[in-house]
Amino acid sequence: MTRANEAWESLMRAYAVLTKQFNAEDVWGELTMREYDVLYQLSKCDGPLRMSELNRHVLLSQPALSRMVDRLVERGLVRxxxxxxxxxxxxxxxTPAGRDTQRAIGRPHARSVARALSVLTPEELDQLAAITGKLSQNEEQ
Amino acid sequence: MTRANEAWESLMRAYAVLTKQFNAEDVWGELTMREYDVLYQLSKCDGPLRMSELNRHVLLSQPALSRMVDRLVERGLVRxxxxxxxxxxxxxxxTPAGRDTQRAIGRPHARSVARALSVLTPEELDQLAAITGKLSQNEEQ
DNA sequence: TCGTGATTAATGCGTTTGCATCTACCCTAA
DNA sequence: TTAGGGTAGATGCAAACGCATTAATCACGA
Known part of the structure; x- marks a missing residue:
């Protein structure tokens, strides 16, 4: 087992453990975590976002995202x-309502994230962000 | 936005990008990535694994895992x-067939992983593994 | 011994997902 | 201008998912 494989496995494990932990927290209200992720991605870019661009950042197939957006539009959260x-x-x-919802859920969720990552030192947080940033950068081989 | 939140977002992004990349590779044969993950988790522990223990490591709800195991048993890959x-x-x-299948898929997949993480130095790989390991360790708050 | 609460995994059921495909549109070159 | 290949997003449909619940078993105290 190479170092790269161990690192990837460890990353996956951390993602699984923390995602389950966050999902179990009682902050999601009327949204699923996946729906929140879509609202969050939209909240980050001020300008409108293309479907295909959004799809690159969300762990959903293109048709699944298309239909999730359907539902969010129907619920008045997305335009x-x-x-x-x-x-x-x-x-x-x-939409304004979508922005409100994202913020209302984002605040307590951000606190959960901060608490879960509080086992790391500031230096480790920076290293983690830098290394994972490098990984997602070379999107194409 | 705190450092912790930036680090988590970066980790999520790396996970999403790489997972999509791996999923697009033509190495999965008759399995989905999620099914492979179950076989892989089982392949790691030599002794038999409890459902609840397996569920801790896999990103699936308990009922979904129960039924996925059903299918894998039916296909002769899991006992x-x-x-x-x-x-x-x-x-x-x-089962022996399950072990064979896991290995047959695991080999080329491991190469994909190594290639995708080849942008990191050995030191960065070690740091990534150490930091993400720390994150998944304190599973309960 | 028994009863109460916790834990393990399975099942009913409505919703969501992915695959394959389709339509509409863009773009380049003949 | 038009044919051909490529891209963006939507849709049909079967498979898989999550939530809520259930059945069976454990564990501990009265």
């Missing part, structure tokens, strides 16, 4: 507008 | 035996 420059495309953005 | 010490429990282990 789906045609892209003026590309009539195939779609521009997604949060 | 489900009663636990002699606790008649509520179940002991899971790989």
């Amino acid at each position: 789906r507008c045609p892209d003026p420059g590309d009539r195939r495309g779609v521009r997604l953005s949060l | 489900r035996c009663p636990d002699p010490g606790d008649r509520r429990g179940v002991r899971l282990s790989l």
